[in-house]
Amino acid sequence: MTDARPLRVHGSAISYFTGKLEGYLRYKEIPYERVAMTPLVRARVGGRTGTTQMPAVLLPDGRWMTDTTPILEWLETQHPEPAVIPRDPLQAFASRLVEDYADEWLWRPALHYRWSHRGDALLLSRRIVDEMMPRVPLPGAWKRFYVRRRQQRRYVRGDGVTAATRASVEDVYLRTLDQLEAILASRPFLLGARPTLADFGFFASMFRHFALDPTPAALMLARAPGVFEWVARTWNARGSRTLGALAAGVPDDWSPLLREIGGAYLPHLCANAEAWKARQRRFDVRIGDALYRALPVSRYRVWCLERLRAHFDALADEPRAAAQRLLEAHGCWEPLWRVERPDSGYDAAGAAPFARGLPVFSA
Ligand SMILES: N[C@@H](CCC(=O)N[C@@H](CS)C(=O)NCC(=O)O)C(=O)O
Numbered sequence: 001m002t003d004a005r006p007l008r009v010h011g012s013a014i015s016y017f018t019g020k021l022e023g024y025l026r027y028k029e030i031p032y033e034r035v036a037m038t039p040l041v042r043a044r045v046g047g048r049t050g051t052t053q054m055p056a057v058l059l060p061d062g063r064w065m066t067d068t069t070p071i072l073e074w075l076e077t078q079h080p081e082p083a084v085i086p087r088d089p090l091q092a093f094a095s096r097l098v099e100d101y102a103d104e105w106l107w108r109p110a111l112h113y114r115w116s117h118r119g120d121a122l123l124l125s126r127r128i129v130d131e132m133m134p135r136v137p138l139p140g141a142w143k144r145f146y147v148r149r150r151q152q153r154r155y156v157r158g159d160g161v162t163a164a165t166r167a168s169v170e171d172v173y174l175r176t177l178d179q180l181e182a183i184l185a186s187r188p189f190l191l192g193a194r195p196t197l198a199d200f201g202f203f204a205s206m207f208r209h210f211a212l213d214p215t216p217a218a219l220m221l222a223r224a225p226g227v228f229e230w231v232a233r234t235w236n237a238r239g240s241r242t243l244g245a246l247a248a249g250v251p252d253d254w255s256p257l258l259r260e261i262g263g264a265y266l267p268h269l270c271a272n273a274e275a276w277k278a279r280q281r282r283f284d285v286r287i288g289d290a291l292y293r294a295l296p297v298s299r300y301r302v303w304c305l306e307r308l309r310a311h312f313d314a315l316a317d318e319p320r321a322a323a324q325r326l327l328e329a330h331g332c333w334e335p336l337w338r339v340e341r342p343d344s345g346y347d348a349a350g351a352a353p354f355a356r357g358l359p360v361f362s363a
Contacts, residue, residue, distance in 0.1 A: 003060040006031040010045050011055035014127050016110060017068050018055040019208035020103075024072055024200045027237045028079050032057075036131050051357030066357035069099065069307075072200065074353050082239040084196050086246055089319035091191065094250045094326065096311050098190075098257060099201030100304050104360075105265045106202070109173040110209035111155035112166070113216040120213045121148050154361070160292035168290035172264075173216060176202075177224035179256045184226040186253070188233060193244025195237055199230075206231050250326055262331030264288065269305045270335050273342040276302045281363055297363040302344035309336065 007025070009032045011018030018034070025032050035041060037054050046052040049066045057065040065071050076085055086092045115121050125144040129136075133143050161169050180202065183190055190198045210216040211231045220228050250258075264287045275283035275297045282294040315323055327333040347355045 004031065005060040006033045007060070008033055008035050008058040009055050010035045010037055010041055010058065012037055012128070013131055014124060014208055014212075015054050016107065016204045016208050017053075017103075020200055020204035021055050021057070021068050021071065023203045023207060023234055023237075024068075024075070024084065026235065027084070027195055027200075027242065028075065028082075028239055030075065030079060038132055038134075039136065049357045051359045053357060053359055056357070057353075063354060065353035067353050068204075069103065070353035072197065082194060082243070084200065086191065086196055088246075088249070089315055090250060090322045090326070091196075091246065093311055093315060093319070093323050094254065094258075095191070095197040097261060097308060097332075098198040098254070100308060101257070101261045101265045102198070102201035103204055104301060104304060105172065105260075105268075106176065106205035107360075108155075108159050108161065109169050110205040110216075111151065111159065112161045112169050113173065114209055114213050115148065115151045115156050116161065116166075117215040120215050121152075124213065125151075158296065159361075160295050162293070165290040165292055168288060173210065174219070174223070175256075175260070177220060177227055179260070180206075180230070181224040181226045182256075183251070183253045184230050187247065187251075188244075189230070189237075190254075191251070192246035194239075194242050194246070195234055196246070199234055203231070203234050207235065255330060258326070258330035258332060262327070262333075262335060266305075266332055266335035266338075269301055270338045272298055273302045273305055273339040276363065277339070277341075277343070296361050298360055299344050299346060299363050300358045300360045302342045303346045303358065305336075305339070305342050306344055312336070 007030065009018065009021060009025070011021070011034060013034070022032070022034070037045070037052075042052045045056045045064075048064045049056050051066055053066060055068065057071060059065065065074065072084070076083065086095055113120060114124050122144070125147040128147050129140060129143045136143060180190075187193070189195045190202070206227065210220055211228060268285055268287060271283055271285035272295070276299060280297055283297055284291065284293045285295065286292075312320065312323060324333060327336060346358050349355070
């Protein structure tokens with residue numbers, strides 16, 4: 001990409017996936033401007049991309065992109081150095097798996113902490129209204145109340161967080177802090193001396209939610225100061241100076257993350273994919289000791305499962321055998337293939353991130 005004009009990143013200063021993309025763009029030293037998603041901007045973005053999800057990126061040549069996972073993948077082809085997708089095919093596959101897991105599985109705890117805790121909800125609804133709805137001609141208190149109610153209904157109660165599941169949802173966050181803290185005790189980033197896809201996957205929740213929202217930030221400071229430091233390190237990383245080697249292979253200290261993927265995330269993707277095939281709108285799933293009820297079926301997450309399989313299938317013989325051993329050792333192999341033909345029907349032409357966007361929470 002030779003055009004040096006900045007990308008226009010339509011999103012928000014408090015958004016999970018906008019933060020993920022910004023961390024990546026800063027590391028890659030790709031110039032961008034953030035454009036607040038006011039209702040007018042939102043309507044325009046929706047018309048151009050098919051979804052009002054953020055971030056939505058407008059390229060200098062007039063093309064629009066949505067969905068951070070294929071956006072990063074495409075930007076890597078335009079700005080190959082320094083690569084955030086490891087050159088080693090096994091590491092690349094494992095990084096993609098961890099990116100997808102971190103993107104999707106930490107969403108629920110991130111939204112729960114933000115909207116279930118009153119102090120966090122009051123603060124964040126103010127920030128959202130001030131940034132994105134300043135000119136909506138209604139009293140500020142009404143706008144903030146509307147935002148809190150919408151987010152609680154959609155992303156807390158609507159995503160299965162109840163008195164019965166709340167402790168399990170919070171445990172996902174606390175366990176992740178412990179897992180990352182252990183890894184970061186021996187390396188600056190998850191795979192070595194510079195960030196990779198796995199770092200940017202976790203950066204989504206860890207930066208704009210967990211490190212900045214008061215309740216989870218206090219927990220992070222007390223329990224995992226190494227993670228807090230990594231959040232700042234990732235935000236401050238630059239390809240031109242954050243250099244150095246990656247570890248060899250997939251480090252042993254990734255095992256707890258991989259077991260979580262096999263025991264929780266992939267079974268959840270499978271239940272969602274079965275429900276999609278059965279044309280349900282909602283589904284129940286038991287993960288560990290939590291029974292999540294009436295979760296919205298997500299076509300996007302059927303596509304996530306398909307994409308992980310496609311990345312596996314694309315490996316050459318030797319790394320494919322190594323990836324299979326890794327997946328088997330962590331309980332990921334069986335659930336990766338459990339559902340026969342998930343068939344999301346999304347993006348058959350392989351146009352993502354330039355395809356019509358697909359909202360996460362919608363069948
Ligand atoms: N898979 C998408 C997810 C984007 C997403 O879910 N963004 C959230 C904000 S961080 C959003 O826009 N939600 C829509 C809404 O709340 O209306 C990505 O990676 O960009």
